[in-house]
Amino acid sequence: MAEQLVLQQLEDGILTLTLNRPDKANALNPPMMRQLTAAMSEAASNERARVVIVTGAGKAFCAGGDIGGKPEKKKDLSPEEAAAAAERRANRPADTLVNRIKWLRDNMETTRILYEMPKPTIAMVNGASASVGLALAGACDFRVASSKAVFVTSFIKAGLSGDYGASYFLTRLLGSAKARELMYLSEKVSADEALRIGMVTKVSAPEELYADTMALANKLAAAPPITLQLMKQNMNAAVSASLSEQLDQEATNMVLSSLTDDHREAIKAFIEKREPVFTGK
Structure with a gap:
């Protein structure tokens, strides 16, 4: 072995x-x-x-x-x-x-x-x-x-x-x-x-x-994993991207993150004044 x-x-x-x-x-x-x-x-x-x-x-x-x-x-x-x-x-x-x-x-x-x-x-x-x-x-x-x-x-x-x-x-x-x-x-x-x-x-x-x-x-x-993944994409791209390219990337990932269950959970938890529970969906 x-x-x-x-x-x-x-x-x-x-x-x-x-x-x-x-x-x-x-x-x-x-x-x-x-x-x-x-x-x-x-x-x-x-x-x-x-x-x-x-x-x-x-x-x-x-x-x-x-x-x-x-x-x-x-x-x-x-x-x-x-x-x-x-x-x-x-x-x-x-x-x-x-x-x-x-x-x-x-x-x-x-x-x-x-x-x-x-x-x-x-x-x-x-x-x-x-x-x-x-x-x-x-x-x-x-x-x-x-x-x-x-x-x-x-x-x-x-x-x-x-x-x-x-x-x-x-x-x-x-x-x-x-x-x-x-x-x-x-x-x-x-x-x-x-x-x-x-x-x-x-x-x-x-x-x-x-x-x-x-x-x-x-x-x-404890943070929303899909959001972190998309955020990391943004941060890595920012090292060499032009402003226009970075705005395109951010716009795409912002919309994608807004479609997740975790985003909806974050909004619901904010309204209910409690800590959110993220599932990575």
């Missing part, structure tokens, strides 16, 4: 995806990359999950990509793991430049799926967040960070230009000048500094991080 490198827990409409390589600071290796992309795809289409939280096991959020080598070459494998590794090697495409680019691009679908997911997403940043970890956090709608969290791009220290949308998300969160500073210089950003520059939504004491994240998640889970 394959090692569970991405743990999933669904409770009260909140799905938590936990990167599970705590001994490696949750650095992504090829098996984790595959499992993470699959988990993101499942989360996006899971109608029971109204909110998705991404976090890391242990003391780190995600230390980026694991550049230490392939795990099957560094440890004894079970017969099942050895057979799976042999099958992957047998089916592996030729080691060409084109195939290397395609392999990486396919794995990078993780952050596209996360960014475009039709539901709110929260990064619960419990510790160090570097390179790919920073991109994963940036792809989420919200970032709640422990006061002990540290952010760093790290790519240039490894002689690499960056992937998983790090340049895209940093530029849109912070602006081009600050994003270039963080990418080129790779200086560490504390949780408090991340809050000051708008990289994170909230900074919590380590012992309050989970509770603060769940409070936000529960608030989002």
Whole structure:
């Protein structure tokens, strides 16, 4: 049985995806990359999950990509793991430049799926967040960070230009000048500094991080899901749309949201002076 490198827990409409390589600071290796992309795809289409939280096991959020080598070459494998590794090697495409680019691009679908997911997403940043970890956090709608969290791009220290949308998300969160500073210089950003520059939504004491994240998640889970989906479409489109295109998008989604049962429930609850109960219809 394959090692569970991405743990999933669904409770009260909140799905938590936990990167599970705590001994490696949750650095992504090829098996984790595959499992993470699959988990993101499942989360996006899971109608029971109204909110998705991404976090890391242990003391780190995600230390980026694991550049230490392939795990099957560094440890004894079970017969099942050895057979799976042999099958992957047998089916592996030729080691060409084109195939290397395609392999990486396919794995990078993780952050596209996360960014475009039709539901709110929260990064619960419990510790160090570097390179790919920073991109994963940036792809989420919200970032709640422990006061002990540290952010760093790290790519240039490894002689690499960056992937998983790090340049895209940093530029849109912070602006081009600050994003270039963080990418080129790779200086560490504390949780408090991340809050000051708008990289994170909230900074919590380590012992309050989970509770603060769940409070936000529960608030989002109680909101009308179709409305949130349409609102997220608007917000993502606003990054690059012209005003005319954005007005078209807003007009369409405004009418669509007005036709939902949840909109009618919101109006009824307002008149009756009670809290609405949204069903996602």
